[in-house]
Amino acid sequence: MEENPFKYGGVVRGPYFADREEELRELESEMVSRGRIFLVSPRRYGKTCLLFNLIDHLNSQEIATVYFDLNAYPEMTGFAGALTTETSRTLESNIEKLNKLLSSLQRLRPRVTVDSDGTMSMGVEVASGEGDPLQALLEGLNHAEELARKKKRLLVIIIDEFSDLLKYNGETVEKALRSAIQQHEHIGYVFSGSEQSLMLSMVQERRRPFYKLGRLMELGPIPRDLYSTFIAGWLKKGGYKYPEGGIERILHLGHEVPYNVQRLCHTMWELAGKSQVVTPEIIEGLPAHIVRQDSPIYEMLWQTATQPQKVLLIALTEDPDMSLLSKEFMFKHRIGPPSSIKASLQSLVKKGILYRDIKGKYQFTDSFMPFWIDYIRMKHG
């Protein structure tokens, strides 16, 4: 049997990566002209995958790239060190020259690390007690610009989970970064994040330093026809038979969220097994199968909810399209008054179980969760 071509969870590249051609082209041309892009979408729409595919494209054209996930740097000192090290490394491959470059920095000290396989490499870190890590970060960024200019290279800096920047020290960092970035002529920047409201207010509010610093690119779902063609292509290649309308049904069940769709397809591929025949029953059973696999995760989430919050989640599962504050909804599910529903909603958003979409509607962050709620209710009668 062919290897399962529907990957989920990690970074998906090359032939396993569906569509996004238009977005890749747009990002590429923006980067070639040293643009600045703010990439925004809800969780699991495929921003990180898109960025890694962009890196592959850029690298094949000899464009230097560096990628950072701000989640990995709880402190600004760590980020300043990594940014300076990585940008220098990607632009200067000669070790001696690299060492010389890094030693010339004011606020960052050279540091030699030895990997598990014994290879030594040089980096920089903000020395403890060296004062302001923001100044070190700015020195690193400006150093990257200067090096790119000298090398006559284009450098692309990608920062993922960018809304995490606010954890450092908020607007001071934003202001300082803006004025540095604005002066850079040899670096293209992509800032990516899923905290939509945070990202949007960063770029769209007039009083914020990043206002109009770059262009906003909102990543939507993958167009249905293109995703269908991708899925059908792999099924055909694997010799699978599937019912008419089956793929559309999967896109619907996954709310067109790429992570969900990949997971559904992956599971379908496994369940059809040796027979390689996908039946309508297999497709309808996919979400229930997945939530059973993930049940411990849902149980943990569920335990964080209070009793009235659980009742509200059940009501939302039964009537996802009703207005939550309508008399009809409150009466049917015996909940209320509106003030307590609002409080529950707020708390569920804080816990990450629900989110408020751009239209102001409350949705399950994980769109499979309602299937899990159905599953436990069935189990307990």
Ligand SMILES: Nc1ncnc2c1ncn2[C@@H]1O[C@H](COP(=O)(O)OP(=O)(O)OP(=O)(O)O)[C@@H](O)[C@H]1O
């Ligand atoms: N174009 C695509 N083709 C195939 N699979 C994809 C695609 N985009 C996303 N995926 C699937 O969705 C999963 C999540 O994608 P990714 O981590 O890139 O999303 P994200 O938007 O960065 O999410 P988060 O906001 O949580 O960081 C991937 O592991 C992959 O399985």
Ligand SMILES: [Mg+2]
């Ligand atoms: Mg991501």
